[in-house]
Amino acid sequence: MARLNLWRWGVLGLAGLYFLVPLAASVVFTVDVPGQGLTFDAYTQIFSTEGFASSLLLSLELALATIALVLLLMVPAMVALRLGAPRLRPVVEVVCSLPLVVPPIAFVAGIGTVLKWGPEHLSRTPLFQTFVAIQNPDFPFVLVLAYVVMALPFVHRALDAGLRAIDVRTLVEAARSCGASWPQALAQAVLPNLRGALLNASFLTLALVLGEFTVAQLLGFQPFAVWIVNVSGSQAQLSVAVSVLSLLVTWVLLLVLAGFGGRTRTTSRG
Amino acid sequence: MTVLDKTAAGTAEDAATQAATVEFRGLRREFGPTVALDGLDLTVRPGELLALLGPSGCGKTTALRMLAGFEHPDSGAVLVDGEDVSDIPAHRRDAGMVFQSYSLFPHLSALDNVAFGLRMRKVRTAERRARAAELLELVGLAEKGERYPHQLSGGQQQRIALARALALRPRVLLLDEPLSALDAKVRLTLREEIRRLQRELGITTLFVTHDQEEALSMADRVAVMRSGRLEQCAAPAELYGRPATAFVAEFVGTMSRIPGRIVEGGVEVLGRRLPVDGDVPPVTDVDVLVRPEAVAVRADEASDARVVATAFLGATTRLTVRLADGTEVKADLPAHEGAALGAGAAVSVSLPERPVLVAERRH
Numbered sequence: 001m002a003r004l005n006l007w008r009w010g011v012l013g014l015a016g017l018y019f020l021v022p023l024a025a026s027v028v029f030t031v032d033v034p035g036q037g038l039t040f041d042a043y044t045q046i047f048s049t050e051g052f053a054s055s056l057l058l059s060l061e062l063a064l065a066t067i068a069l070v071l072l073l074m075v076p077a078m079v080a081l082r083l084g085a086p087r088l089r090p091v092v093e094v095v096c097s098l099p100l101v102v103p104p105i106a107f108v109a110g111i112g113t114v115l116k117w118g119p120e121h122l123s124r125t126p127l128f129q130t131f132v133a134i135q136n137p138d139f140p141f142v143l144v145l146a147y148v149v150m151a152l153p154f155v156h157r158a159l160d161a162g163l164r165a166i167d168v169r170t171l172v173e174a175a176r177s178c179g180a181s182w183p184q185a186l187a188q189a190v191l192p193n194l195r196g197a198l199l200n201a202s203f204l205t206l207a208l209v210l211g212e213f214t215v216a217q218l219l220g221f222q223p224f225a226v227w228i229v230n231v232s233g234s235q236a237q238l239s240v241a242v243s244v245l246s247l248l249v250t251w252v253l254l255l256v257l258a259g260f261g262g263r264t265r266t267t268s269r270g
Numbered sequence: 271m272t273v274l275d276k277t278a279a280g281t282a283e284d285a286a287t288q289a290a291t292v293e294f295r296g297l298r299r300e301f302g303p304t305v306a307l308d309g310l311d312l313t314v315r316p317g318e319l320l321a322l323l324g325p326s327g328c329g330k331t332t333a334l335r336m337l338a339g340f341e342h343p344d345s346g347a348v349l350v351d352g353e354d355v356s357d358i359p360a361h362r363r364d365a366g367m368v369f370q371s372y373s374l375f376p377h378l379s380a381l382d383n384v385a386f387g388l389r390m391r392k393v394r395t396a397e398r399r400a401r402a403a404e405l406l407e408l409v410g411l412a413e414k415g416e417r418y419p420h421q422l423s424g425g426q427q428q429r430i431a432l433a434r435a436l437a438l439r440p441r442v443l444l445l446d447e448p449l450s451a452l453d454a455k456v457r458l459t460l461r462e463e464i465r466r467l468q469r470e471l472g473i474t475t476l477f478v479t480h481d482q483e484e485a486l487s488m489a490d491r492v493a494v495m496r497s498g499r500l501e502q503c504a505a506p507a508e509l510y511g512r513p514a515t516a517f518v519a520e521f522v523g524t525m526s527r528i529p530g531r532i533v534e535g536g537v538e539v540l541g542r543r544l545p546v547d548g549d550v551p552p553v554t555d556v557d558v559l560v561r562p563e564a565v566a567v568r569a570d571e572a573s574d575a576r577v578v579a580t581a582f583l584g585a586t587t588r589l590t591v592r593l594a595d596g597t598e599v600k601a602d603l604p605a606h607e608g609a610a611l612g613a614g615a616a617v618s619v620s621l622p623e624r625p626v627l628v629a630e631r632r633h
Contacts, residue, residue, distance in 0.1 A: 170373045179387045
């Protein structure tokens, strides 16, 4: 037992070093400027650099929209799949895993082609306006669409694990025999028991969207990740400070989500 | 205690006036190549507890789920009080259901589980909590209202499920093997409890089970099903004593087959002629069906029959006797008589002078 514990601590320590050493090095690099001593200039500078707030806000908006859309799409689909066509499950699993196989660069090349081709061929139709609208730089909806696809594998896995843990059919039927209509049965009997899975799916999607660079950069939009790369060109300290900060932002957001989930879970346990 | 009395009396009164008649008419349902129901006709009388009994895959659960509204017949109709309910969605069927597996909502406390249906009906919070508390008291779990399903035992969960099914004062109560996941002792007490509640509330109840002992001990009438059809529907004593078909005879209770020959005015078996009960099959070589308690066994050194196994059952001992022609017959003897006959003992087997059931010989 004691030996096992020692082992565990050893592994934990190694893993911790692996993560913490680069992080610590980054922090030290940003606050310990040669010739100036200890200074937080790099961090204060971030907030005054143009585009920080707007790009971060854009990323958060994109993340929220992506989470909402992907869950609206996947939750009913997965429940229906489980109740109605369990034999199609492997098919859906493969389809949802495709974004893992197709590299983002190929994916964005395809999107780029469509975005160019579309307006040319549809210039006389109302669809032209659609193409313009989804590329609005204030809120590029095309990125949400792309991120929904890219989040599919993670959301699918999270929801699938959640659905496996409960007997969806019995829960729905029990609710139905208690006088709940289909939507009520879903909302009141199934969804509350998928809370963990929904949170997991949201976590993963949030992390994905906050860190996504390739698609946004190549389509010419400037969410947080792209902004970080753009500002980092000239000032070394600033760029690393921004990376550290973005890590902190993601952590804080995940902790907020986890805290939310954890609190509701404890109340439900009474 | 006043709450309980009021509820029990009140609901019993309500139910007595509204106990429903349920009719299955020519129900047919196929799942791909398998025929789950093959023209089921069955009527459940108001206020009775009817058990649907049969081997797995005989269609009993499908029939129940059709009444609940979870399955739809390919043809035929389900009638409640003479009205066809086929087009009514499950949530307006007015049927409370208890499931085989634990079906409580894991995210709700026992009280909220019971109150779920009332919440769906938009009953005010105070009223539904009071009603749910009454129901919990009715199933004997008044003090467990704040517990969550994972904090309750299997038996307690099924009681809560029963309370939940009764919360909306349904016209029909559907029980889908509610005891099969429980251990033997809990099963016995809950069996009595369900029967008591059902009598008290006078609610028309369908009970699906594959356990014949459960069916015989609880139900007013038992419907035995086989391959999607009704074999026989009768009171437990009649089903046991006068089974309509060989299938019922062998499925309900224990039956031994002893080869016999149809002769003028009866059947010749074990060297004597006995009258035949029921239909006589149009062949001469038949099997006579006998219950173990009807078979008499006594030590007889001159006989070729041998005891091959004994099982002590408490009040009785069940002997398995192999006759000279290789047929195995089961016989129940009072324990003190059975004790004298061990495996290998030579015995003679005889039947009482009573009409016997016969069936075509199986090959």
